[in-house]
Amino acid sequence: MEFLEFIPQQEKDIDLERIHRLRKTMQNRRASICSERARLITESFRRTEGEDYILRKAEAFAYILEHMTIYIQKDSLIFGNQASCNFAAPIFPEYSIDWVINELDEFDQRSGDIFQISAQVKQELREIAVYWHGNTHEDEVMKNTTTYILQAEKQGILHRGGISMSGDGHIVPDYALILQKGLRWFLNEAKMKLSDKSLTKENKSFYKAVIISLEGALHFIKRYSALAYKLAEIETDITRKQELLVIGKMCEALMEQPVQNFYEGCETCYLVHILQMIESNGHSFCYGRFDQYMYNLYERDIQKGTITKEKALEIITHLFLMNSSNNKVRPYGHTKFSQGYPLYSNLMISGYKPDCSDGTNELSYLCIEAMNLTKMAEPNFSMRYNKNTPRSLVRLAAKLIRTGCGMPSMFNDEVIIKSLENLGIPSKDARDYCAIGCVEIGIPGKYGHRSTGMTYVNWGKLLEIMLYNGVDPDSGIQMLQINGKQGSSINYNNYDEVWKAWEKVLRFYSDIAVDCDRICDNSLAFYDSDPFASCFVDNCMKLGKTLKNGGAKYDVISQSNIGPIIVGNALAVIKKLIFDDKKITWNQLLSAIKENWTGKEAMHIHKLVKQVPKFGNDEDYVDNIVKDVFNSYLKLLPDYKTNRYGKGPEISCYTMSTSNITSYVPNGFAVGATPDGRTARSPLNEGCSPTQGTDKNGPTAVINSVAKLPNEKIAAGQLLNMRFSPGTLAGNENLDKFIDFLEASVLKGIFHNQFNVVGTKTLLDAKKYPENYTDLIVRVAGYCAQFVSLMPETQDAIIARTENNW
């Protein structure tokens, strides 16, 4: 039962007991706050005052790497650590510090995503905070934030979250090139570039910073060599001793040269991964197409007989498990939007190669087996598939999905490649896409920072203020008047007027959100100077620029729009009940909403509202309105430009995404009852998934509804989350039908689909007895999390998803 299908031939080459121990360690780990990085960067910054910021960052990076605590995780073949102990979150004071100090005493009191923190760490953070206060990325953003943005935030419409106070992350380095060349090669390239006389000051500083950062990284790797040898001396277990000696030897020259074998390749990926997460506190540093760039090394080792399939599986599993040792702490206000300690370290398998042949290989299968052995929320494991994907791989994926761990999430090449080509990205690159984070899409080694999740826009709230002529009923703030008059009263005479009002509200706030993106991006261009991460992405080395300054080949970004289905369902109710059938009046609907559907009259209206078709049931009436809602936003995009437009990227534009992490829950808190029948303060819909519990015609109807949306234009990710009861996937026959369902979804033109296979009973029990369910991993929204680490409200929202069960 250990494996899904794999039958080990060389059993001694894969130590399952050890994997169990390592997994247990990760399941029972406790999050904590580590002040070491904060202290070290402060020390370094104090010494480099007056220098170029990017050089100061690079020097600090090297300084941290030289002085931070390092350890080699017991039981693991893969090593490298981001902070001083397992699952500790480092602090990045250069991005923001005030909230850290304000929340010092609350980290261990949270209702979800709890962090332990010692008195000493608190003391240390208080001491260094003085140095940073007023001089961080967050301060810069706040200085430039307009009243408009602040008001829209007060209304609960905009949420800046991550990008206003932390690094951006969302990077997939060109791992193929790193493995092929080694870090020293990049360093030498930078040196060579530096000899060019025509460089600008920006270019010079960039190349210098790359050199400093890579020297720091290479030195960091050698520290593990010394540590491994030291540990080997005292190790009593002969096998482990041998392993430590191998590590010691490996680290003497790792990355000074091209990668020598599969094990080194995996180790290199992990080290580059954590190094990025020491340089910046962005998240979603991703592995990209792991099975594609690792295959040559694997094949070579297998042919030479220096590795067995079993050993490779063991190494991959350790690599996967080690991802659970890293962590990130966010302000509580933002944590609500992204619960479950997510890092969104996406790792992707299979899919077309750039030449359009199918890229499935032996590693694709091994990775699924490794994820089955891992069963943790990280890495965020996803799979590409298309018309030519071998059914055997889809079957193995379906078997993993069936275990209930929520992975892999399935990405449809046929739609996604087209969506990228629609942006103007050449087919060869488009075919090489991967997920970056949750369902965000990008081209590995060619995209710069997040393709989605810039400013979050609460469409549920937009809908609500539309009912009141632009007035937010909670804060009373009115930023626009739909009918040109102050005050909340408005009369709509026909559906067309309602639709125009929606377009007006959407445009008004999307414009503000784009301003908001710009302000954050402007500041990040300075504070998120990331020479280490940048040098592995085209065309930073060529142009001598960081990603945020226009170094990336493709610069495609999007906001996160939350609640499009709520909006479409609500408009359908208004259209049908008030204007088509004339069953109720505008005022009747409004007063029922104000009463949150309670009281006899309001209840009756609620009943009528519920009987209007809802998205997710394959009803054209409402599905077409939801489609209109998507198009109303797509229409705006050509007018929006990023800060980097014309400054380097070959393609620079805005696109759309429905990747919304857990924000649909807190965004719902901010919104009263809505015309779709939703009660006040309950969650909005998630991604493009039907509103919880309103899809009543089964999974094929959901697919049919979603297939009607303009999926080929949602190039930054269209999130669909479905839930199946374990029974519907039990046995070979049901599994086969589920595979057919997946394959039909490809033909239908679904962008992406992810699954929870857990019964309601289990979830309810897990909510009640968290201690028994530390191993329960659920799909949240584009990523997975330990169910027990989530806030109760989010747990409820997951329980409320329609369970397809028959």
Place this chain on the structure above:
Amino acid sequence: MEEKGIISTIQRYSIKDGPGIRSTVFMSGCNLRCKWCSNPELLDMSPKYMYFENRCVRCGSCVDTAVNNSISLSSNGCIIDREMCTNLDECMEICPKEAFEKIGMEITADDLVKKLLRDKVFYSQSGGGTTFSGGEPALQARFVIEAAQKLRQYGINTALDTAGAVKWDILSDIINHMDVVLYDIKTYKTKNHIAFTGIDNGIILENAQRIAKLKKDMIVRLIIVPGFNDSWEDLISRVNFVKTLGSSVKRIDFIQYHTLGVGKYKRLGMKYQITKIKKLDTKLIEKVMKIAADTGIKVTLQ
């Protein structure tokens, strides 16, 4: 002629009613009265009203609306005199919640086919199609035939889920338009069959043999209800009978009794007839399944 039929629901992504992913059409009306019936709302063709006590807010709206004082309110919700209450439609309308649900709607074969075609990609990908179930779909033969004909024109696989207690000329007509027949054999001895289902099973067994002679693909379904038809003798005689049907039978499904339909009885104001149920002797079932499978036929337990 445009035939109309009476159905309750179309269940999509049906994975237990024949090959592949299917849409099952539940049709109203049945000529059997099985004591364990889990679809009591489909027993006859008249519309049925389910009352959901948990959705009722005890507001009394329906009490005022119902004619002949036929609804009264108690702390457990509405007490409905179903014989006296002739205006449940109005009561349903006035109810501020969705405490009443009407089951049964008229639909033309054309409209039905249009709805079913929506999942065509899923059918073709999986070798699935449409299953007519119920109730007893053969009681609405003309409608089923028209719908099936149209479906087949689109290349969609058709299946009939029947208890087989219908005159052969009617049943054979329908079967001509089906790719698969799901055939229930509920018990073997005539005396028992009359006692459990209300009718003689002579015609059922005869029809089964006739279908087999046509070489039509059959999936035979053997329900097992503890205390009724779970004895060794009953099971083995059913299995032996199925074996005589020969190669037509592609699969035997043993279907375990379940209580998922019990709630419906309460909502319909009906009495569920089985009060106590024994536990199933799984060892016995396994043994029977083994014997059933020994001719190489596929056997499942559901």
